[in-house]
Amino acid sequence: GAVVSQHPSRVICKSGTSVKIECRSLDFQATTMFWYRQFPKQSLMLMATSNEGSKATYEQGVEKDKFLINHASLTLSTLTVTSAHPEDSSFYICSAIDLLRGLSFNGYTFGSGTRLTVV
Amino acid sequence: AQRVTQPEKLLSVFKGAPVELKCNYSYSGSPELFWYVQYSRQRLQLLLRHISRESIKGFTADLNKGETSFHLKKPFAQEEDSAMYYCALETSGSRLTFGEGTQLTVNP
Secondary structure, three states: OOOEEEEOOEEEEOOOOOEEEEEEEOOOOOOEEEEEEEOOOOOEEEEEEEEOOOOOEEOOOOOOOOEEEEEEEOOEEEEEEOOOOHHHOEEEEEEEEOOOOOOOOOOOEEOOOEEEEEO | OOEEEOOOOEEEEEOOOOEEEOOEEEOOOOOEEEEEEEOOOOOOEEEEEOOOOOOEOOEEEOOEOOOOEOOEEEOOOOHHHOEEEEEEEEEHHHEEEEOOOEEEEEEO
8 A cells, every 4th residue: 555654753953953854655656745743632733735846835824934845756755844943843744645646546645753852 | 714623532432332433524615524543653544535435444434414524433342443533624735624633442
């Protein structure tokens, strides 16, 4: 079945530094990738949608200059948290879908998530 | 605006008992609904989607447009069903809106 690999699984960084999170589709082409944020004991909140080769579309309230998303190929999307602060500490999850094949092919496939801690 | 509500954050049942996880939605368009499951320390996995009308691991869910509900049911719960369950609604741009989730515990 479809697999999405997300790295790193955990990262601790100092306040003010930037952190890059990678999301790769291993056996299918991810025409569209989604980035979510999940706070403890809360649901997944969609941050942005990225289509391969296009600029990401951010949800209301998400700072695009802080959360840089790149989706340069059909198998890789990255989320860079720039100038991270403690309030950015959270669990970040990516999801990928092959829209060319339609929802019936694989649906949405999720990465295993990245626990970011900013100290 | 679209919204997914899962009224129960915690649900505990005994093994062999029926279980129903509630999900209600609010959406002006034609709803595409999903149930996702997250077992301990694992990633989110698709459990079922309403368009396929499948039964996965004994779970079923029927879309009731009149009541705007998509409740997840299983007649006989198993201990291995203990997990976090999320109801999700697909909206424009293939985006998913998730409910708050229900933590199901099946006791022996």
